[in-house]
Amino acid sequence: MNNLFNYIDRPSPIHRLTGATKFVCLMLWSAAAMSTYDTRFLAILGAASLVMFKVSRIKYKDVSFLLSFTFVFLIMNNILVYLFSPLHGCEIYNSTTYLLPYTGHFAPTAEQLFYHLNYFLKYLATIPIVLLFVCTTNPSEFASSLNKIGVKYSVAYSVSLALRYIPDVQRQYHEISQASQARGIEMSRKTNIVNRLKSASTILIPLILTSMDRIEVISNAMELRGFGKRDKRTWYMAHPFRRPDIVCMIVCAILVVIAIALNIINGSRFYNPFMQI
Amino acid sequence: MKKLSVKTIVATGIGAALFFVLGRFVAIPSGVPDTNISVQYGLLGFIATVFGPVAGLLAGLIGHFFIDFSFGWGVWWSWVITSAFVGLATGLITSKLKVDEGEFAGKDIVWFIISSVIVHFVAWGLVAPVLDILIYSEPANKVFLQGLVSAGVNSITTAIVGTLLCVAYAHTIPKKGSLKEED
Amino acid sequence: MEELLKFENFTFQYNAQTKPTLIDINLTVHKGEKILIAGPSGCGKSTLIHCINGLIPFSYKGENRGRLTIKGKDTNKMSLFEISKSVGTVLQDSDAQFVGMTVAEDIAFALENDCVGEPKLHDTVNEVAGLVNVDKLLDHAPTELSGGQKQRVSVAGVMVDDVELLLFDEPLANLDPATGKQAVELIDNVGKRTGAAVIIVEHRLEDVLYKDVDRIVLMYEGRIIRDCTPDELLSESALKEHGIREPLYITALKYSNVNITPDMKPGHIDTIRLSDSDMKKVFDFYESIEEPKERGTRDKLLEVSDITFAYKEGHSPVLKNINLCIDRGEMVAIVGTNGAGKSTFSKVICGFEPGYEGKITFAGEDFDSLSIKERAEHIGFVLQNPNQMISKVMIMDEVAMGLRLRGASEEEIATKTEQALKICGLWKFRNWPISALSFGQKKRVTIASILTLEPEMIILDEPTAGQDYRHYTEIMDFLKEINEKGVTVLMITHDMHLMLEYAERAVVFSDGRIIADDTCASIITNPDIVREANLKETSLYELAKDCKIEDGTGFVRRFIDYERTVVNVKEREA
């Protein structure tokens, strides 16, 4: 029904956590993985996230489509980094170890490859967790989770509205584009940017204008049903926290503390194996 | 902070949905890797201009967050924050325009275009690369070049698409006492 | 009875308008009453509804005079939330009203806003969902529901508050006849069970009258011109004079020169009492018309063979082995259940959805390899939802757009646009932005924009949804006229009257298949097909039975023929 959350309903301990817990854990985990480049820590996070993936009973084929995007993105970024700064690793680790006799600008160095390994690990530590969140969180519960962790309910509800209307907008985009082709508008890809933008806007304008009408109708409908009447609201899909929820959040909070501690111990965000040599 | 009106909330939600659909399915490649002609920024400029900075900020934040999310590559926070910044800044600079009262012509258009260009250059030329370096320790020359290309492309897109949208929308709003049946 | 709502000399003018939209309204609604508001498109029905539920003045700005009170309290002194405690509104657009991500969340919406906690929240939702019969769909998303189911959810959503007045703005638009009938039953049940007063705005008068209504309020150009019982109103000629369609059995009785009086209880086909002489008159009317002749054969124009189509690969197909042949110069109706695949079928023909299996030829030419744009040069297509077709801001530009793209000269554009706008009753508004039009008017804009292109064949998806009888007749008569000049017309409709009156032949869709393809009169009088395709038997058929006319199908056919040849010609001349 919804292309965004790829919710797969299979009973597992992870599915049973509340959406709020999963969201907090996702944020804490990402913060931990983002704040440090300590290779050992990232490797542990990566391994742990793969284990959790198993626990959640989500299968590789459920997410292979998403993973292919990620993979392309990752490769592209690695190549770009290498092309622009083949010596980025040497600057970071403050040493240069050529791996080949050739020592020109693009010569591979152990430091550069190690940097790329870290770059890769950073993704390994975060991607499975994001996928896990996407696959095990009921989108309906997402908005209430945001409200639960302190986001104002009005903002949380706009997230819910966005999720509600994404499939509608998508279908409408498709239909409008067909209708305008039927009336003779060329959508060819072979023209320059300005023309491409112009033909894109013959779809965009009706799409946006209907959306503006829709904004009016929806806000009327919501107001007629008492939205915004009080300072708080309840949520049909909300669940109370239970013990596993608390435990998970504490564990993830500890991870952040460890990450920060490692940065202090290492003296920088990088774990530098080349210094000891 | 003043209580958000229901209309702003709905505009944020629908704005984010539109931003998501345009960004996720309508990206036109510009030739430089990782940088697309992003029609969604034209939309964001429009939403921010009509519904104000808060709607702009949230629509950019939520919409971009969902795009990253749906690709499964993790949330690229530096760019998500930059999109939110674009919405906020555009909304603030254009707050004196009255597109929702049907006024958008001449000076207003120039003001809208100039502010979009400035906002995008600050956003992609400065905010995004600095965040990339801070968060991901990427090489500076890569991120600044990517940023400048994005800034150029996005400001052109916003200037063209955003202006067209604002003009079209302003026309749909009848002025006071203007609707008369003719024979 | 206790007064619930009272308009006293109420006048309202939108800020953008130069004259008031509601003029000198006086109307009282009592507890538990059921009222139908009828009137031509643009006469101010929705505006009246908005005044009651508080959207005017809270959302739409304008100026009002006079007084409007709810339970004795002046609405000018009430907040929107206070009003919404006693007034529940079901908007016309049940898609936009559906704000929750699933059925359960949408029903719970008002309760959530009221901070109702567990377990009451879940209990109330379950209870109300049971009342409107959607309790098995609680975790479905709006995209997984049919039009009728969405309507039920909207009703449930306003029932969770104990409202005393329920407002329905065109609840039947876009519902197939049988689902529409269920919706009318549902509204009736809800009203009786909760004791709430009900106000329904609807163009499909006969369908609403299927269940008892206490009063009909007839509006015209912003004023209330009649406010009486259905029996009284149907005995007069006020409806027809103001461009509203009467129930068909009433029209047939009038053609038979039966004098209708309120004590005959003409409000409903089941209650109407006809004397023997009345029946005789109907029978004589039947006898006096000749059975229409069968038409000869013509050239094949569109041939569709063995079309199978699914929106997503691997999903079950929406169209299954469709075979259909349309001749040049025919006027054909497609009817069937909501979600049967009618719109999908027309999209496939017009090339909107490639990836079908099977073969389409047009005038002998292979259609399968043509693009949307190339097919559009032969077939003009008016989509179900006008918002998907409108891409310009001003009416004139929209109607001229197709001609401009084809490089027509400005003079040609000017004359053709003028002609199309006049046919569609939009000439008065030609310099307005499209956003200032009502739904029915927008739909006419899209019809006009296709008419200017003069295609060989026109497909219209629900051309008359939300239209009043006058505009409906104008558009359909024009289509009939161009049809007689050789343009082939294919129309998708839920309106049995439209089908009977204008089409020669009807194709019936059910669950992705064609289950019947025959003359309209034989289809509408075949109970098996009527049931399977959610159609509705026409009241003419019942009238025929009441008057002991054995060949009901023949009666229906002769009535239509009479209307087409005698009455319409007379009216056009007048």
Ligand SMILES: Nc1ncnc2c1ncn2[C@@H]1O[C@H](COP(=O)(O)OP(=O)(O)OP(=O)(O)O)[C@@H](O)[C@H]1O
């Ligand atoms: N927001 C608005 N601003 C200005 N004029 C409006 C607005 N809404 C409606 N009108 C005008 O008020 C008149 C009555 O419109 P309304 O929507 O009440 O008609 P209606 O009887 O419900 O028609 P329909 O049967 O087509 O729905 C129309 O002429 C329309 O142009």
Ligand SMILES: Nc1ncnc2c1ncn2[C@@H]1O[C@H](COP(=O)(O)OP(=O)(O)OP(=O)(O)O)[C@@H](O)[C@H]1O
């Ligand atoms: N773009 C789409 N993607 C996926 N499924 C669709 C799409 N459009 C329609 N469907 C599904 O295809 C089926 C047929 O839909 P269609 O719109 O053709 O029905 P219809 O006969 O026109 O109904 P109605 O009378 O309500 O307009 C429905 O079950 C619908 O949910």
Ligand SMILES: [Mg+2]
């Ligand atoms: Mg209306």
Ligand SMILES: [Mg+2]
């Ligand atoms: Mg349809």
